[in-house]
Amino acid sequence: MTTAKICGLSTPETVAAALTGGASHVGFVFFPPSPRHLSFDRARTLAEPVPEHVGKVGVFVDPDDSLLAEAIGAGRLDVLQLHKTPPERIAAIRARHGLDIWAAIAVRTRADLDVAARHRELADRILYDAKTPEGATLPGGMGVRFDWTLLDGYRHPLPWALSGGLDAGNVHDAIRQTRAPIVDVSSGVESAPGVKDVSRIAAFLAAVAKA
Numbered sequence: 001m002t003t004a005k006i007c008g009l010s011t012p013e014t015v016a017a018a019l020t021g022g023a024s025h026v027g028f029v030f031f032p033p034s035p036r037h038l039s040f041d042r043a044r045t046l047a048e049p050v051p052e053h054v055g056k057v058g059v060f061v062d063p064d065d066s067l068l069a070e071a072i073g074a075g076r077l078d079v080l081q082l083h084k085t086p087p088e089r090i091a092a093i094r095a096r097h098g099l100d101i102w103a104a105i106a107v108r109t110r111a112d113l114d115v116a117a118r119h120r121e122l123a124d125r126i127l128y129d130a131k132t133p134e135g136a137t138l139p140g141g142m143g144v145r146f147d148w149t150l151l152d153g154y155r156h157p158l159p160w161a162l163s164g165g166l167d168a169g170n171v172h173d174a175i176r177q178t179r180a181p182i183v184d185v186s187s188g189v190e191s192a193p194g195v196k197d198v199s200r201i202a203a204f205l206a207a208v209a210k211a
């Protein structure tokens, strides 16, 4: 059965929609240039109602230790999702914080998948995310999709998740084609950048449950 992470939540109402709809993970972004960036106080409030069986994922871009420590404490994080973070830094973060690590791999071509293999001993899961355009402010959350056939026949080095450009209309096909164990969405359940929509969250989670 495929489960779902709803990423970039920033209000109690949309966290509630994710929980009601059966999300396995909720994502909190700690990256100031993002429209989904959370203060530590806001993260504390949002994490409060999340039950133990739902994973709280902190999303970071090459974070330093003080950001990690504050965010982990405020968001009571279970998982650190790391974008644009060098492998040796991932290893150090894992050793220091002892939480599950999801290494985000930016994918546009088959060659990009080679990066995933380098994380075999370093991370707990690979998040295959679409590569955002050259010069983009964000490494994710831009509704960009990659060619899912790149994953055909690929021997995944680790447990994994699929991300990038998913929405209620295409997630069924994405799951059927890739057999992803977890799907991750952000802008596909928004009405504007950073503005999550409860009905889109419900529709996405219903589509995942049906797939």
Ligand SMILES: O=C(O)c1ccccc1NCC(=O)[C@H](O)[C@H](O)COP(=O)(O)O
Pocket: 007, 008, 027, 029, 031, 034, 035, 036, 059, 060, 061, 083, 129, 138, 139, 140, 141, 142, 143, 144, 163, 164, 165, 166, 184, 185, 186, 187, 188
């Ligand atoms: O979403 C952000 O603003 C963000 C900022 C910095 C690093 C990563 C970010 N998002 C990562 C995610 O996990 C998104 O859910 C993923 O990229 C998919 O986004 P979308 O294509 O919009 O569904």
